[in-house]
Amino acid sequence: MIEITNLSKSFGPLNVLKSIDLKIKEQEVVVLIGASGSGKSTLLRCLNFLEVAENGEISIDSEKVISQKTNLNKVREKVGMVFQHFNLFPHKTVLENIIEAPIFVRGENKEEAREKARILLKKVGLQDKAHFYPDQLSGGQKQRVAIARALAMEPKVMLFDEPTSALDPELVGEVLQVMKELAREGMTMVIVTHEMGFAREVADRVVMLADGNIIEEGHPEDIFTNPKHERTQRFLNQLL
Amino acid sequence: MDFLHNIIGILNEHGIAFLKATWITISITGVSLFFGTIIGIVFAGFKISSIKFLNRISDIYVGIIRGTPLIVQIMFLYYGIASIVTLDSFTAGALALGIHTGAYISEIFRGAVQSIDRGQMEAARSLGMSYSLSMRRIIFPQAFKRSIPPLANQFIISLKDSSLVAYISVIDLYNTALSVQGENYMPFETYFVVGLYYLVIVLIFTWFTNRLEKKMDVSKPKEVRIA
Ligand SMILES: Nc1ncnc2c1ncn2[C@@H]1O[C@H](COP(=O)(O)OP(=O)(O)OP(=O)(O)O)[C@@H](O)[C@H]1O
Ligand SMILES: [Mg+2]
Numbered sequence: 001m002i003e004i005t006n007l008s009k010s011f012g013p014l015n016v017l018k019s020i021d022l023k024i025k026e027q028e029v030v031v032l033i034g035a036s037g038s039g040k041s042t043l044l045r046c047l048n049f050l051e052v053a054e055n056g057e058i059s060i061d062s063e064k065v066i067s068q069k070t071n072l073n074k075v076r077e078k079v080g081m082v083f084q085h086f087n088l089f090p091h092k093t094v095l096e097n098i099i100e101a102p103i104f105v106r107g108e109n110k111e112e113a114r115e116k117a118r119i120l121l122k123k124v125g126l127q128d129k130a131h132f133y134p135d136q137l138s139g140g141q142k143q144r145v146a147i148a149r150a151l152a153m154e155p156k157v158m159l160f161d162e163p164t165s166a167l168d169p170e171l172v173g174e175v176l177q178v179m180k181e182l183a184r185e186g187m188t189m190v191i192v193t194h195e196m197g198f199a200r201e202v203a204d205r206v207v208m209l210a211d212g213n214i215i216e217e218g219h220p221e222d223i224f225t226n227p228k229h230e231r232t233q234r235f236l237n238q239l240l
Numbered sequence: 241m242d243f244l245h246n247i248i249g250i251l252n253e254h255g256i257a258f259l260k261a262t263w264i265t266i267s268i269t270g271v272s273l274f275f276g277t278i279i280g281i282v283f284a285g286f287k288i289s290s291i292k293f294l295n296r297i298s299d300i301y302v303g304i305i306r307g308t309p310l311i312v313q314i315m316f317l318y319y320g321i322a323s324i325v326t327l328d329s330f331t332a333g334a335l336a337l338g339i340h341t342g343a344y345i346s347e348i349f350r351g352a353v354q355s356i357d358r359g360q361m362e363a364a365r366s367l368g369m370s371y372s373l374s375m376r377r378i379i380f381p382q383a384f385k386r387s388i389p390p391l392a393n394q395f396i397i398s399l400k401d402s403s404l405v406a407y408i409s410v411i412d413l414y415n416t417a418l419s420v421q422g423e424n425y426m427p428f429e430t431y432f433v434v435g436l437y438y439l440v441i442v443l444i445f446t447w448f449t450n451r452l453e454k455k456m457d458v459s460k461p462k463e464v465r466i467a
Contacts, residue, residue: 048366077368087363091381101367104377146363153367 001026001188002047002157007056008212009042016042017053018212024157027186031199031220034209035235040192043209044159047190048079061156077105080150084162086142088134088149094121095130098149106153113152120148124178140171144178151182158182160191196239200224208232246429254420261416262437268334268412269402273395275338280345287350298346305343311404313340318408333405341398348394352387353379385456392449396442403438413437 002024009017016039024030032040045051047058049065049072058065065075089097098117102108108116121127124144134142143163150158160179164172176198183189183202193199199206200220207217208229216229227233251258286298305313314336321327327335356379364374406415417434421427 050362050365073365073368073370076366079366081363081366083359083363085359087357087359089360089363089378089382091385100377101364101369104373105368149367 001028001061002190003057003059004047005057007043007046007053007058009039009046009051009053016212017046020056020212020214022207022214024188024190026188028204029183029189029191029202031203031206032190032192032209033194033199033206033235038209039212040209041161044081044161044190044192047157048076048081048159050081073105077101077153078156080153080155080158082143082146082150082158082160082163084165086134086139086146086166088142088146090134093131093133094126094137094145097134097145098152101149102152117148117152120151121145123151123181124148125174138171139167140174143167143175147175147178147182157188157190160189160193162192162194164193164195194239196224196236208235210235243429246426247433250420250424250426250429250433253424254416257416257420258413258433258437261411261413262441264330264410265399265402265412265414266441268330268337268405268410269395269399271334272337272341272402273398275334276341276345276398279338279342280349283342283346284349284353287346288353302343302347305340310336310340310401311407314404314408329405329408329410333402333408333410337398337402337405340401341394344394344397345391348387348390349383351390352383355386356382388449388453388456392446392453395449396445399441399445400438 002022004020004022007017007020008015020043022030032043034040042051046053047060060075061078063070063075065072089100092100095114095117098120099108099110099113102113102116103110118127118130121130124147126141126144126148129137129141129145134145137145147158147163163179164175167175172195176195179189179191179198180202191199191203203220205217206220206223208215208223208227208231210229210231216223216227216232223232224236227236283298283301286294287302289295314333317336317339318327318329318332321332321335360378360382361374364378365371369377402412403414406412406418409415413434417430421430424430
């Protein structure tokens with residue numbers, strides 16, 4: 001599904017990603033962990049070409065993406081992204097947020113897009129909020145709308161960058177619930193999160209990033225109970 | 241009591257002239273704001289653009305306008321253009337005022353666009369929207385709403401600044417006051433009257449923009465449905 005080879009990315013003198021190799025299979029759920037500043041967000045953003053890596057290759061859906069040649073907008077349609085701070089469009093209602101890209105990017109007709117949006121809202125448990133503005137929703141509700149908005153483009157992969165970090169503790173569960181449901185349906189997902197219980201339950205693989213390299217990866221049970229790398233041990237201890 | 245008496249006298253004698261002048265002041269401000277807004281949009285676009293050359297042009301324009309007095313700009317344009325084509329003083333004045341406020345309006349639009357959280361652009365792009373589509377559908381509508389209060393403020397400044405076109409003999413409010421007080425030797429009362437005219441125009445305008453701001457507040461629901 002996704003194949004990353006020898007990816008590197010710098011911001012000026014700061015070499016954030018050194019040489020990343022990662023393969024993600026269809027329907028796989030991968031959780032990225034690592035200390036703050038280790039490059040987790042940068043890696044996700046490279047997958048969606050919000051950052052352009054200077055070296056290495058990415059292929060998505062067995063199609064090699066060469067940033068100068070490929071139409072990045074087309075690639076991004078296949079890759080849904082959910083942000084820590086939701087980034088809903090505040091001047092649009094929940095429904096309008098969801099149908100915006102299907103209508104203006106995919107050229108769906110309005111009725112079709114609305115109908116699909118209603119189904120998605122039902123799926124995330126917000127069918128009664130269609131005509132609300134983002135300001136009128138709680139954080140957990142906003143994030144669920146953001147997930148529905150990304151799903152409306154029918155992506156092949158969903159990327160989540162700390163989707164519950166900005167939420168009050170009592171709202172975390174409702175978002176994780178939606179994500180679990182997605183995983184169960186077979187969505188391919190790459191998730192940056194500090195919710196280790198969730199990772200244990202849902203992830204097929206946990207990938208530990210440190211200083212711009214993948215230092216350890218494996219089944220969540222193995223990583224959490226028996227981390228090999230000393231930095232992974234330290235990182236997991238800090239979380240507990 | 242003398243003061244009040246004199247003011248009533250001025251209004252009686254020159255009320256019509258002041259009203260006509262009010263129309264001139266409003267129309268020269270209106271025309272200049274129309275052009276200023278167009279200029280502002282264009283130069284804000286230049287400044288936001290990723291083309292260095294256009295950024296420079298916008299910087300130079302804003303730099304010159306901000307760095308020189310309005311009265312100098314008016315005179316420069318009036319006499320500068322007069323040497324090429326003959327322009328009536330109203331047109332020259334409206335042009336000068338438009339070029340002047342255009343610089344400030346472009347800064348307002350640029351600031352508003354840049355004040356929109358970059359997560360908005362990222363969210364739009366991540367949905368597959370192109371840069372221009374994201375700008376048009378996501379960034380500009382939010383930026384426009386945010387620029388209304390500073391824009392209203394700039395419009396008020398422009399209205400008052402328009403008094404400077406009196407110096408190229410446009411018969412606006414201020415110019416009318418100049419000639420009235422030259423006639424009646426009551427500068428104190430005359431300037432008081434003309435000040436009132438400006439004040440009333442500004443108050444009416446403010447009332448309208450406050451209503452517009454309330455109307456534009458889209459974050460409030462148009463209709464809340466109870467499920
Ligand atoms: N646009 C940017 N310009 C310059 N430096 C950046 C930029 N984005 C990220 N960085 C730097 O790159 C490094 C990695 O950032 P990144 O956001 O990928 O880390 P992270 O693992 O997601 O951390 P966190 O857990 O805090 O979110 C950090 O040192 C950060 O300051
Ligand atoms: Mg991050």
